[in-house]
Amino acid sequence: MFAKGTRRGRGALIVVEGLDRAGKSSQCEYLRNFLEESGLSVKYIRFPDRTTSIGRLIDGYLRGQSQLDDHSIHLLFSANRWELAKSIEADIANGINVIIDRYSYSGAVYSAAKANPSLSLEWAWTPEIGLPQPDLCLFLSISPEEAAKRGGFGGERYENETMQSRVRDLFKTLFDLQRGSDIRTVDAGRSLEEVSQDVSNIVTECIARVDPASSLGKLTSF
Numbered sequence: 242m243f244a245k246g247t248r249r250g251r252g253a254l255i256v257v258e259g260l261d262r263a264g265k266s267s268q269c270e271y272l273r274n275f276l277e278e279s280g281l282s283v284k285y286i287r288f289p290d291r292t293t294s295i296g297r298l299i300d301g302y303l304r305g306q307s308q309l310d311d312h313s314i315h316l317l318f319s320a321n322r323w324e325l326a327k328s329i330e331a332d333i334a335n336g337i338n339v340i341i342d343r344y345s346y347s348g349a350v351y352s353a354a355k356a357n358p359s360l361s362l363e364w365a366w367t368p369e370i371g372l373p374q375p376d377l378c379l380f381l382s383i384s385p386e387e388a389a390k391r392g393g394f395g396g397e398r399y400e401n402e403t404m405q406s407r408v409r410d411l412f413k414t415l416f417d418l419q420r421g422s423d424i425r426t427v428d429a430g431r432s433l434e435e436v437s438q439d440v441s442n443i444v445t446e447c448i449a450r451v452d453p454a455s456s457l458g459k460l461t462s463f
């Protein structure tokens with residue numbers, strides 16, 4: 242826990258990643274409450290942010306209401322992050338801890354999982370270079386079979402087991418390439434409470450470790 246009013250300087254940038262229905266939004270909500278109750282300033286952002294004009298194009302695509310070339314939709318997902326990048330950096334500099342539900346890692350692996358020969362993982366990562374670098378990425382690990390049993394699975398474009406299995410493998414490949422990043426895997430196949438306990442312990446450590454006088458880094462090439 243944190244003593245109220247003792248933290249000055251910048252906030253931490255915390256990303257939560259995982260397959261569809263891994264429990265990301267549930268854990269982000271839990272984390273927001275946990276940090277607020279600990280006296281910290283918090284903002285919670287979800288990508289895709291479906292409220293912007295780019296986000297509405299993405300939403301239509303995910304619901305199957307429009308068709309787009311694989312490269313075009315990929316670049317829209319990335320543009321959706323770039324349109325919030327400056328405000329994320331400003332919040333962090335102002336001492337706000339920012340929790341992000343899906344980020345560049347999802348961006349790269351979901352597009353690469355389409356197995357389009359002209360859309361490699363490296364190609365998919367390139368537009369992410371220069372975006373704010375998370376201080377911590379929590380990967381909620383669950384099997385595609387377990388995720389499929391959870392509420393609402395199957396409603397959107399990528400929610401099928403073939404795609405989710407490829408995504409899971411590609412997350413591993415991408416994380417192995419992220420030298421110098423703090424990426425932690427949490428077993429998300431357990432109860433909400435057990436997962437939340439691990440999440441709060443890891444995030445508490447991260448916030449204590451971030452040097453309040455340091456600047457946020459930027460994502461780099463492999």
Ligand code: T5A
Pocket residue numbers: 259260261262263264265266267268288289303318319342343344345347348349351352391392393397399400429430431432433434436
């Ligand atoms: N995408 C995204 C890209 O292709 N490129 C990109 O750049 C980005 C950012 C939509 C899609 O877009 C793709 C990836 C996705 O396919 P989304 O809106 O984040 O992305 O969609 P989902 O990941 O499907 O988000 P969900 O909200 O549906 O899943 P969550 O957040 O992982 O899961 P959550 O917390 O909503 O929980 C789902 C269900 O499981 C239960 C919950 O109560 C809920 O019913 N649950 C648990 N049940 C048992 N035990 C637990 N521990 C549980 N945790 C949650």
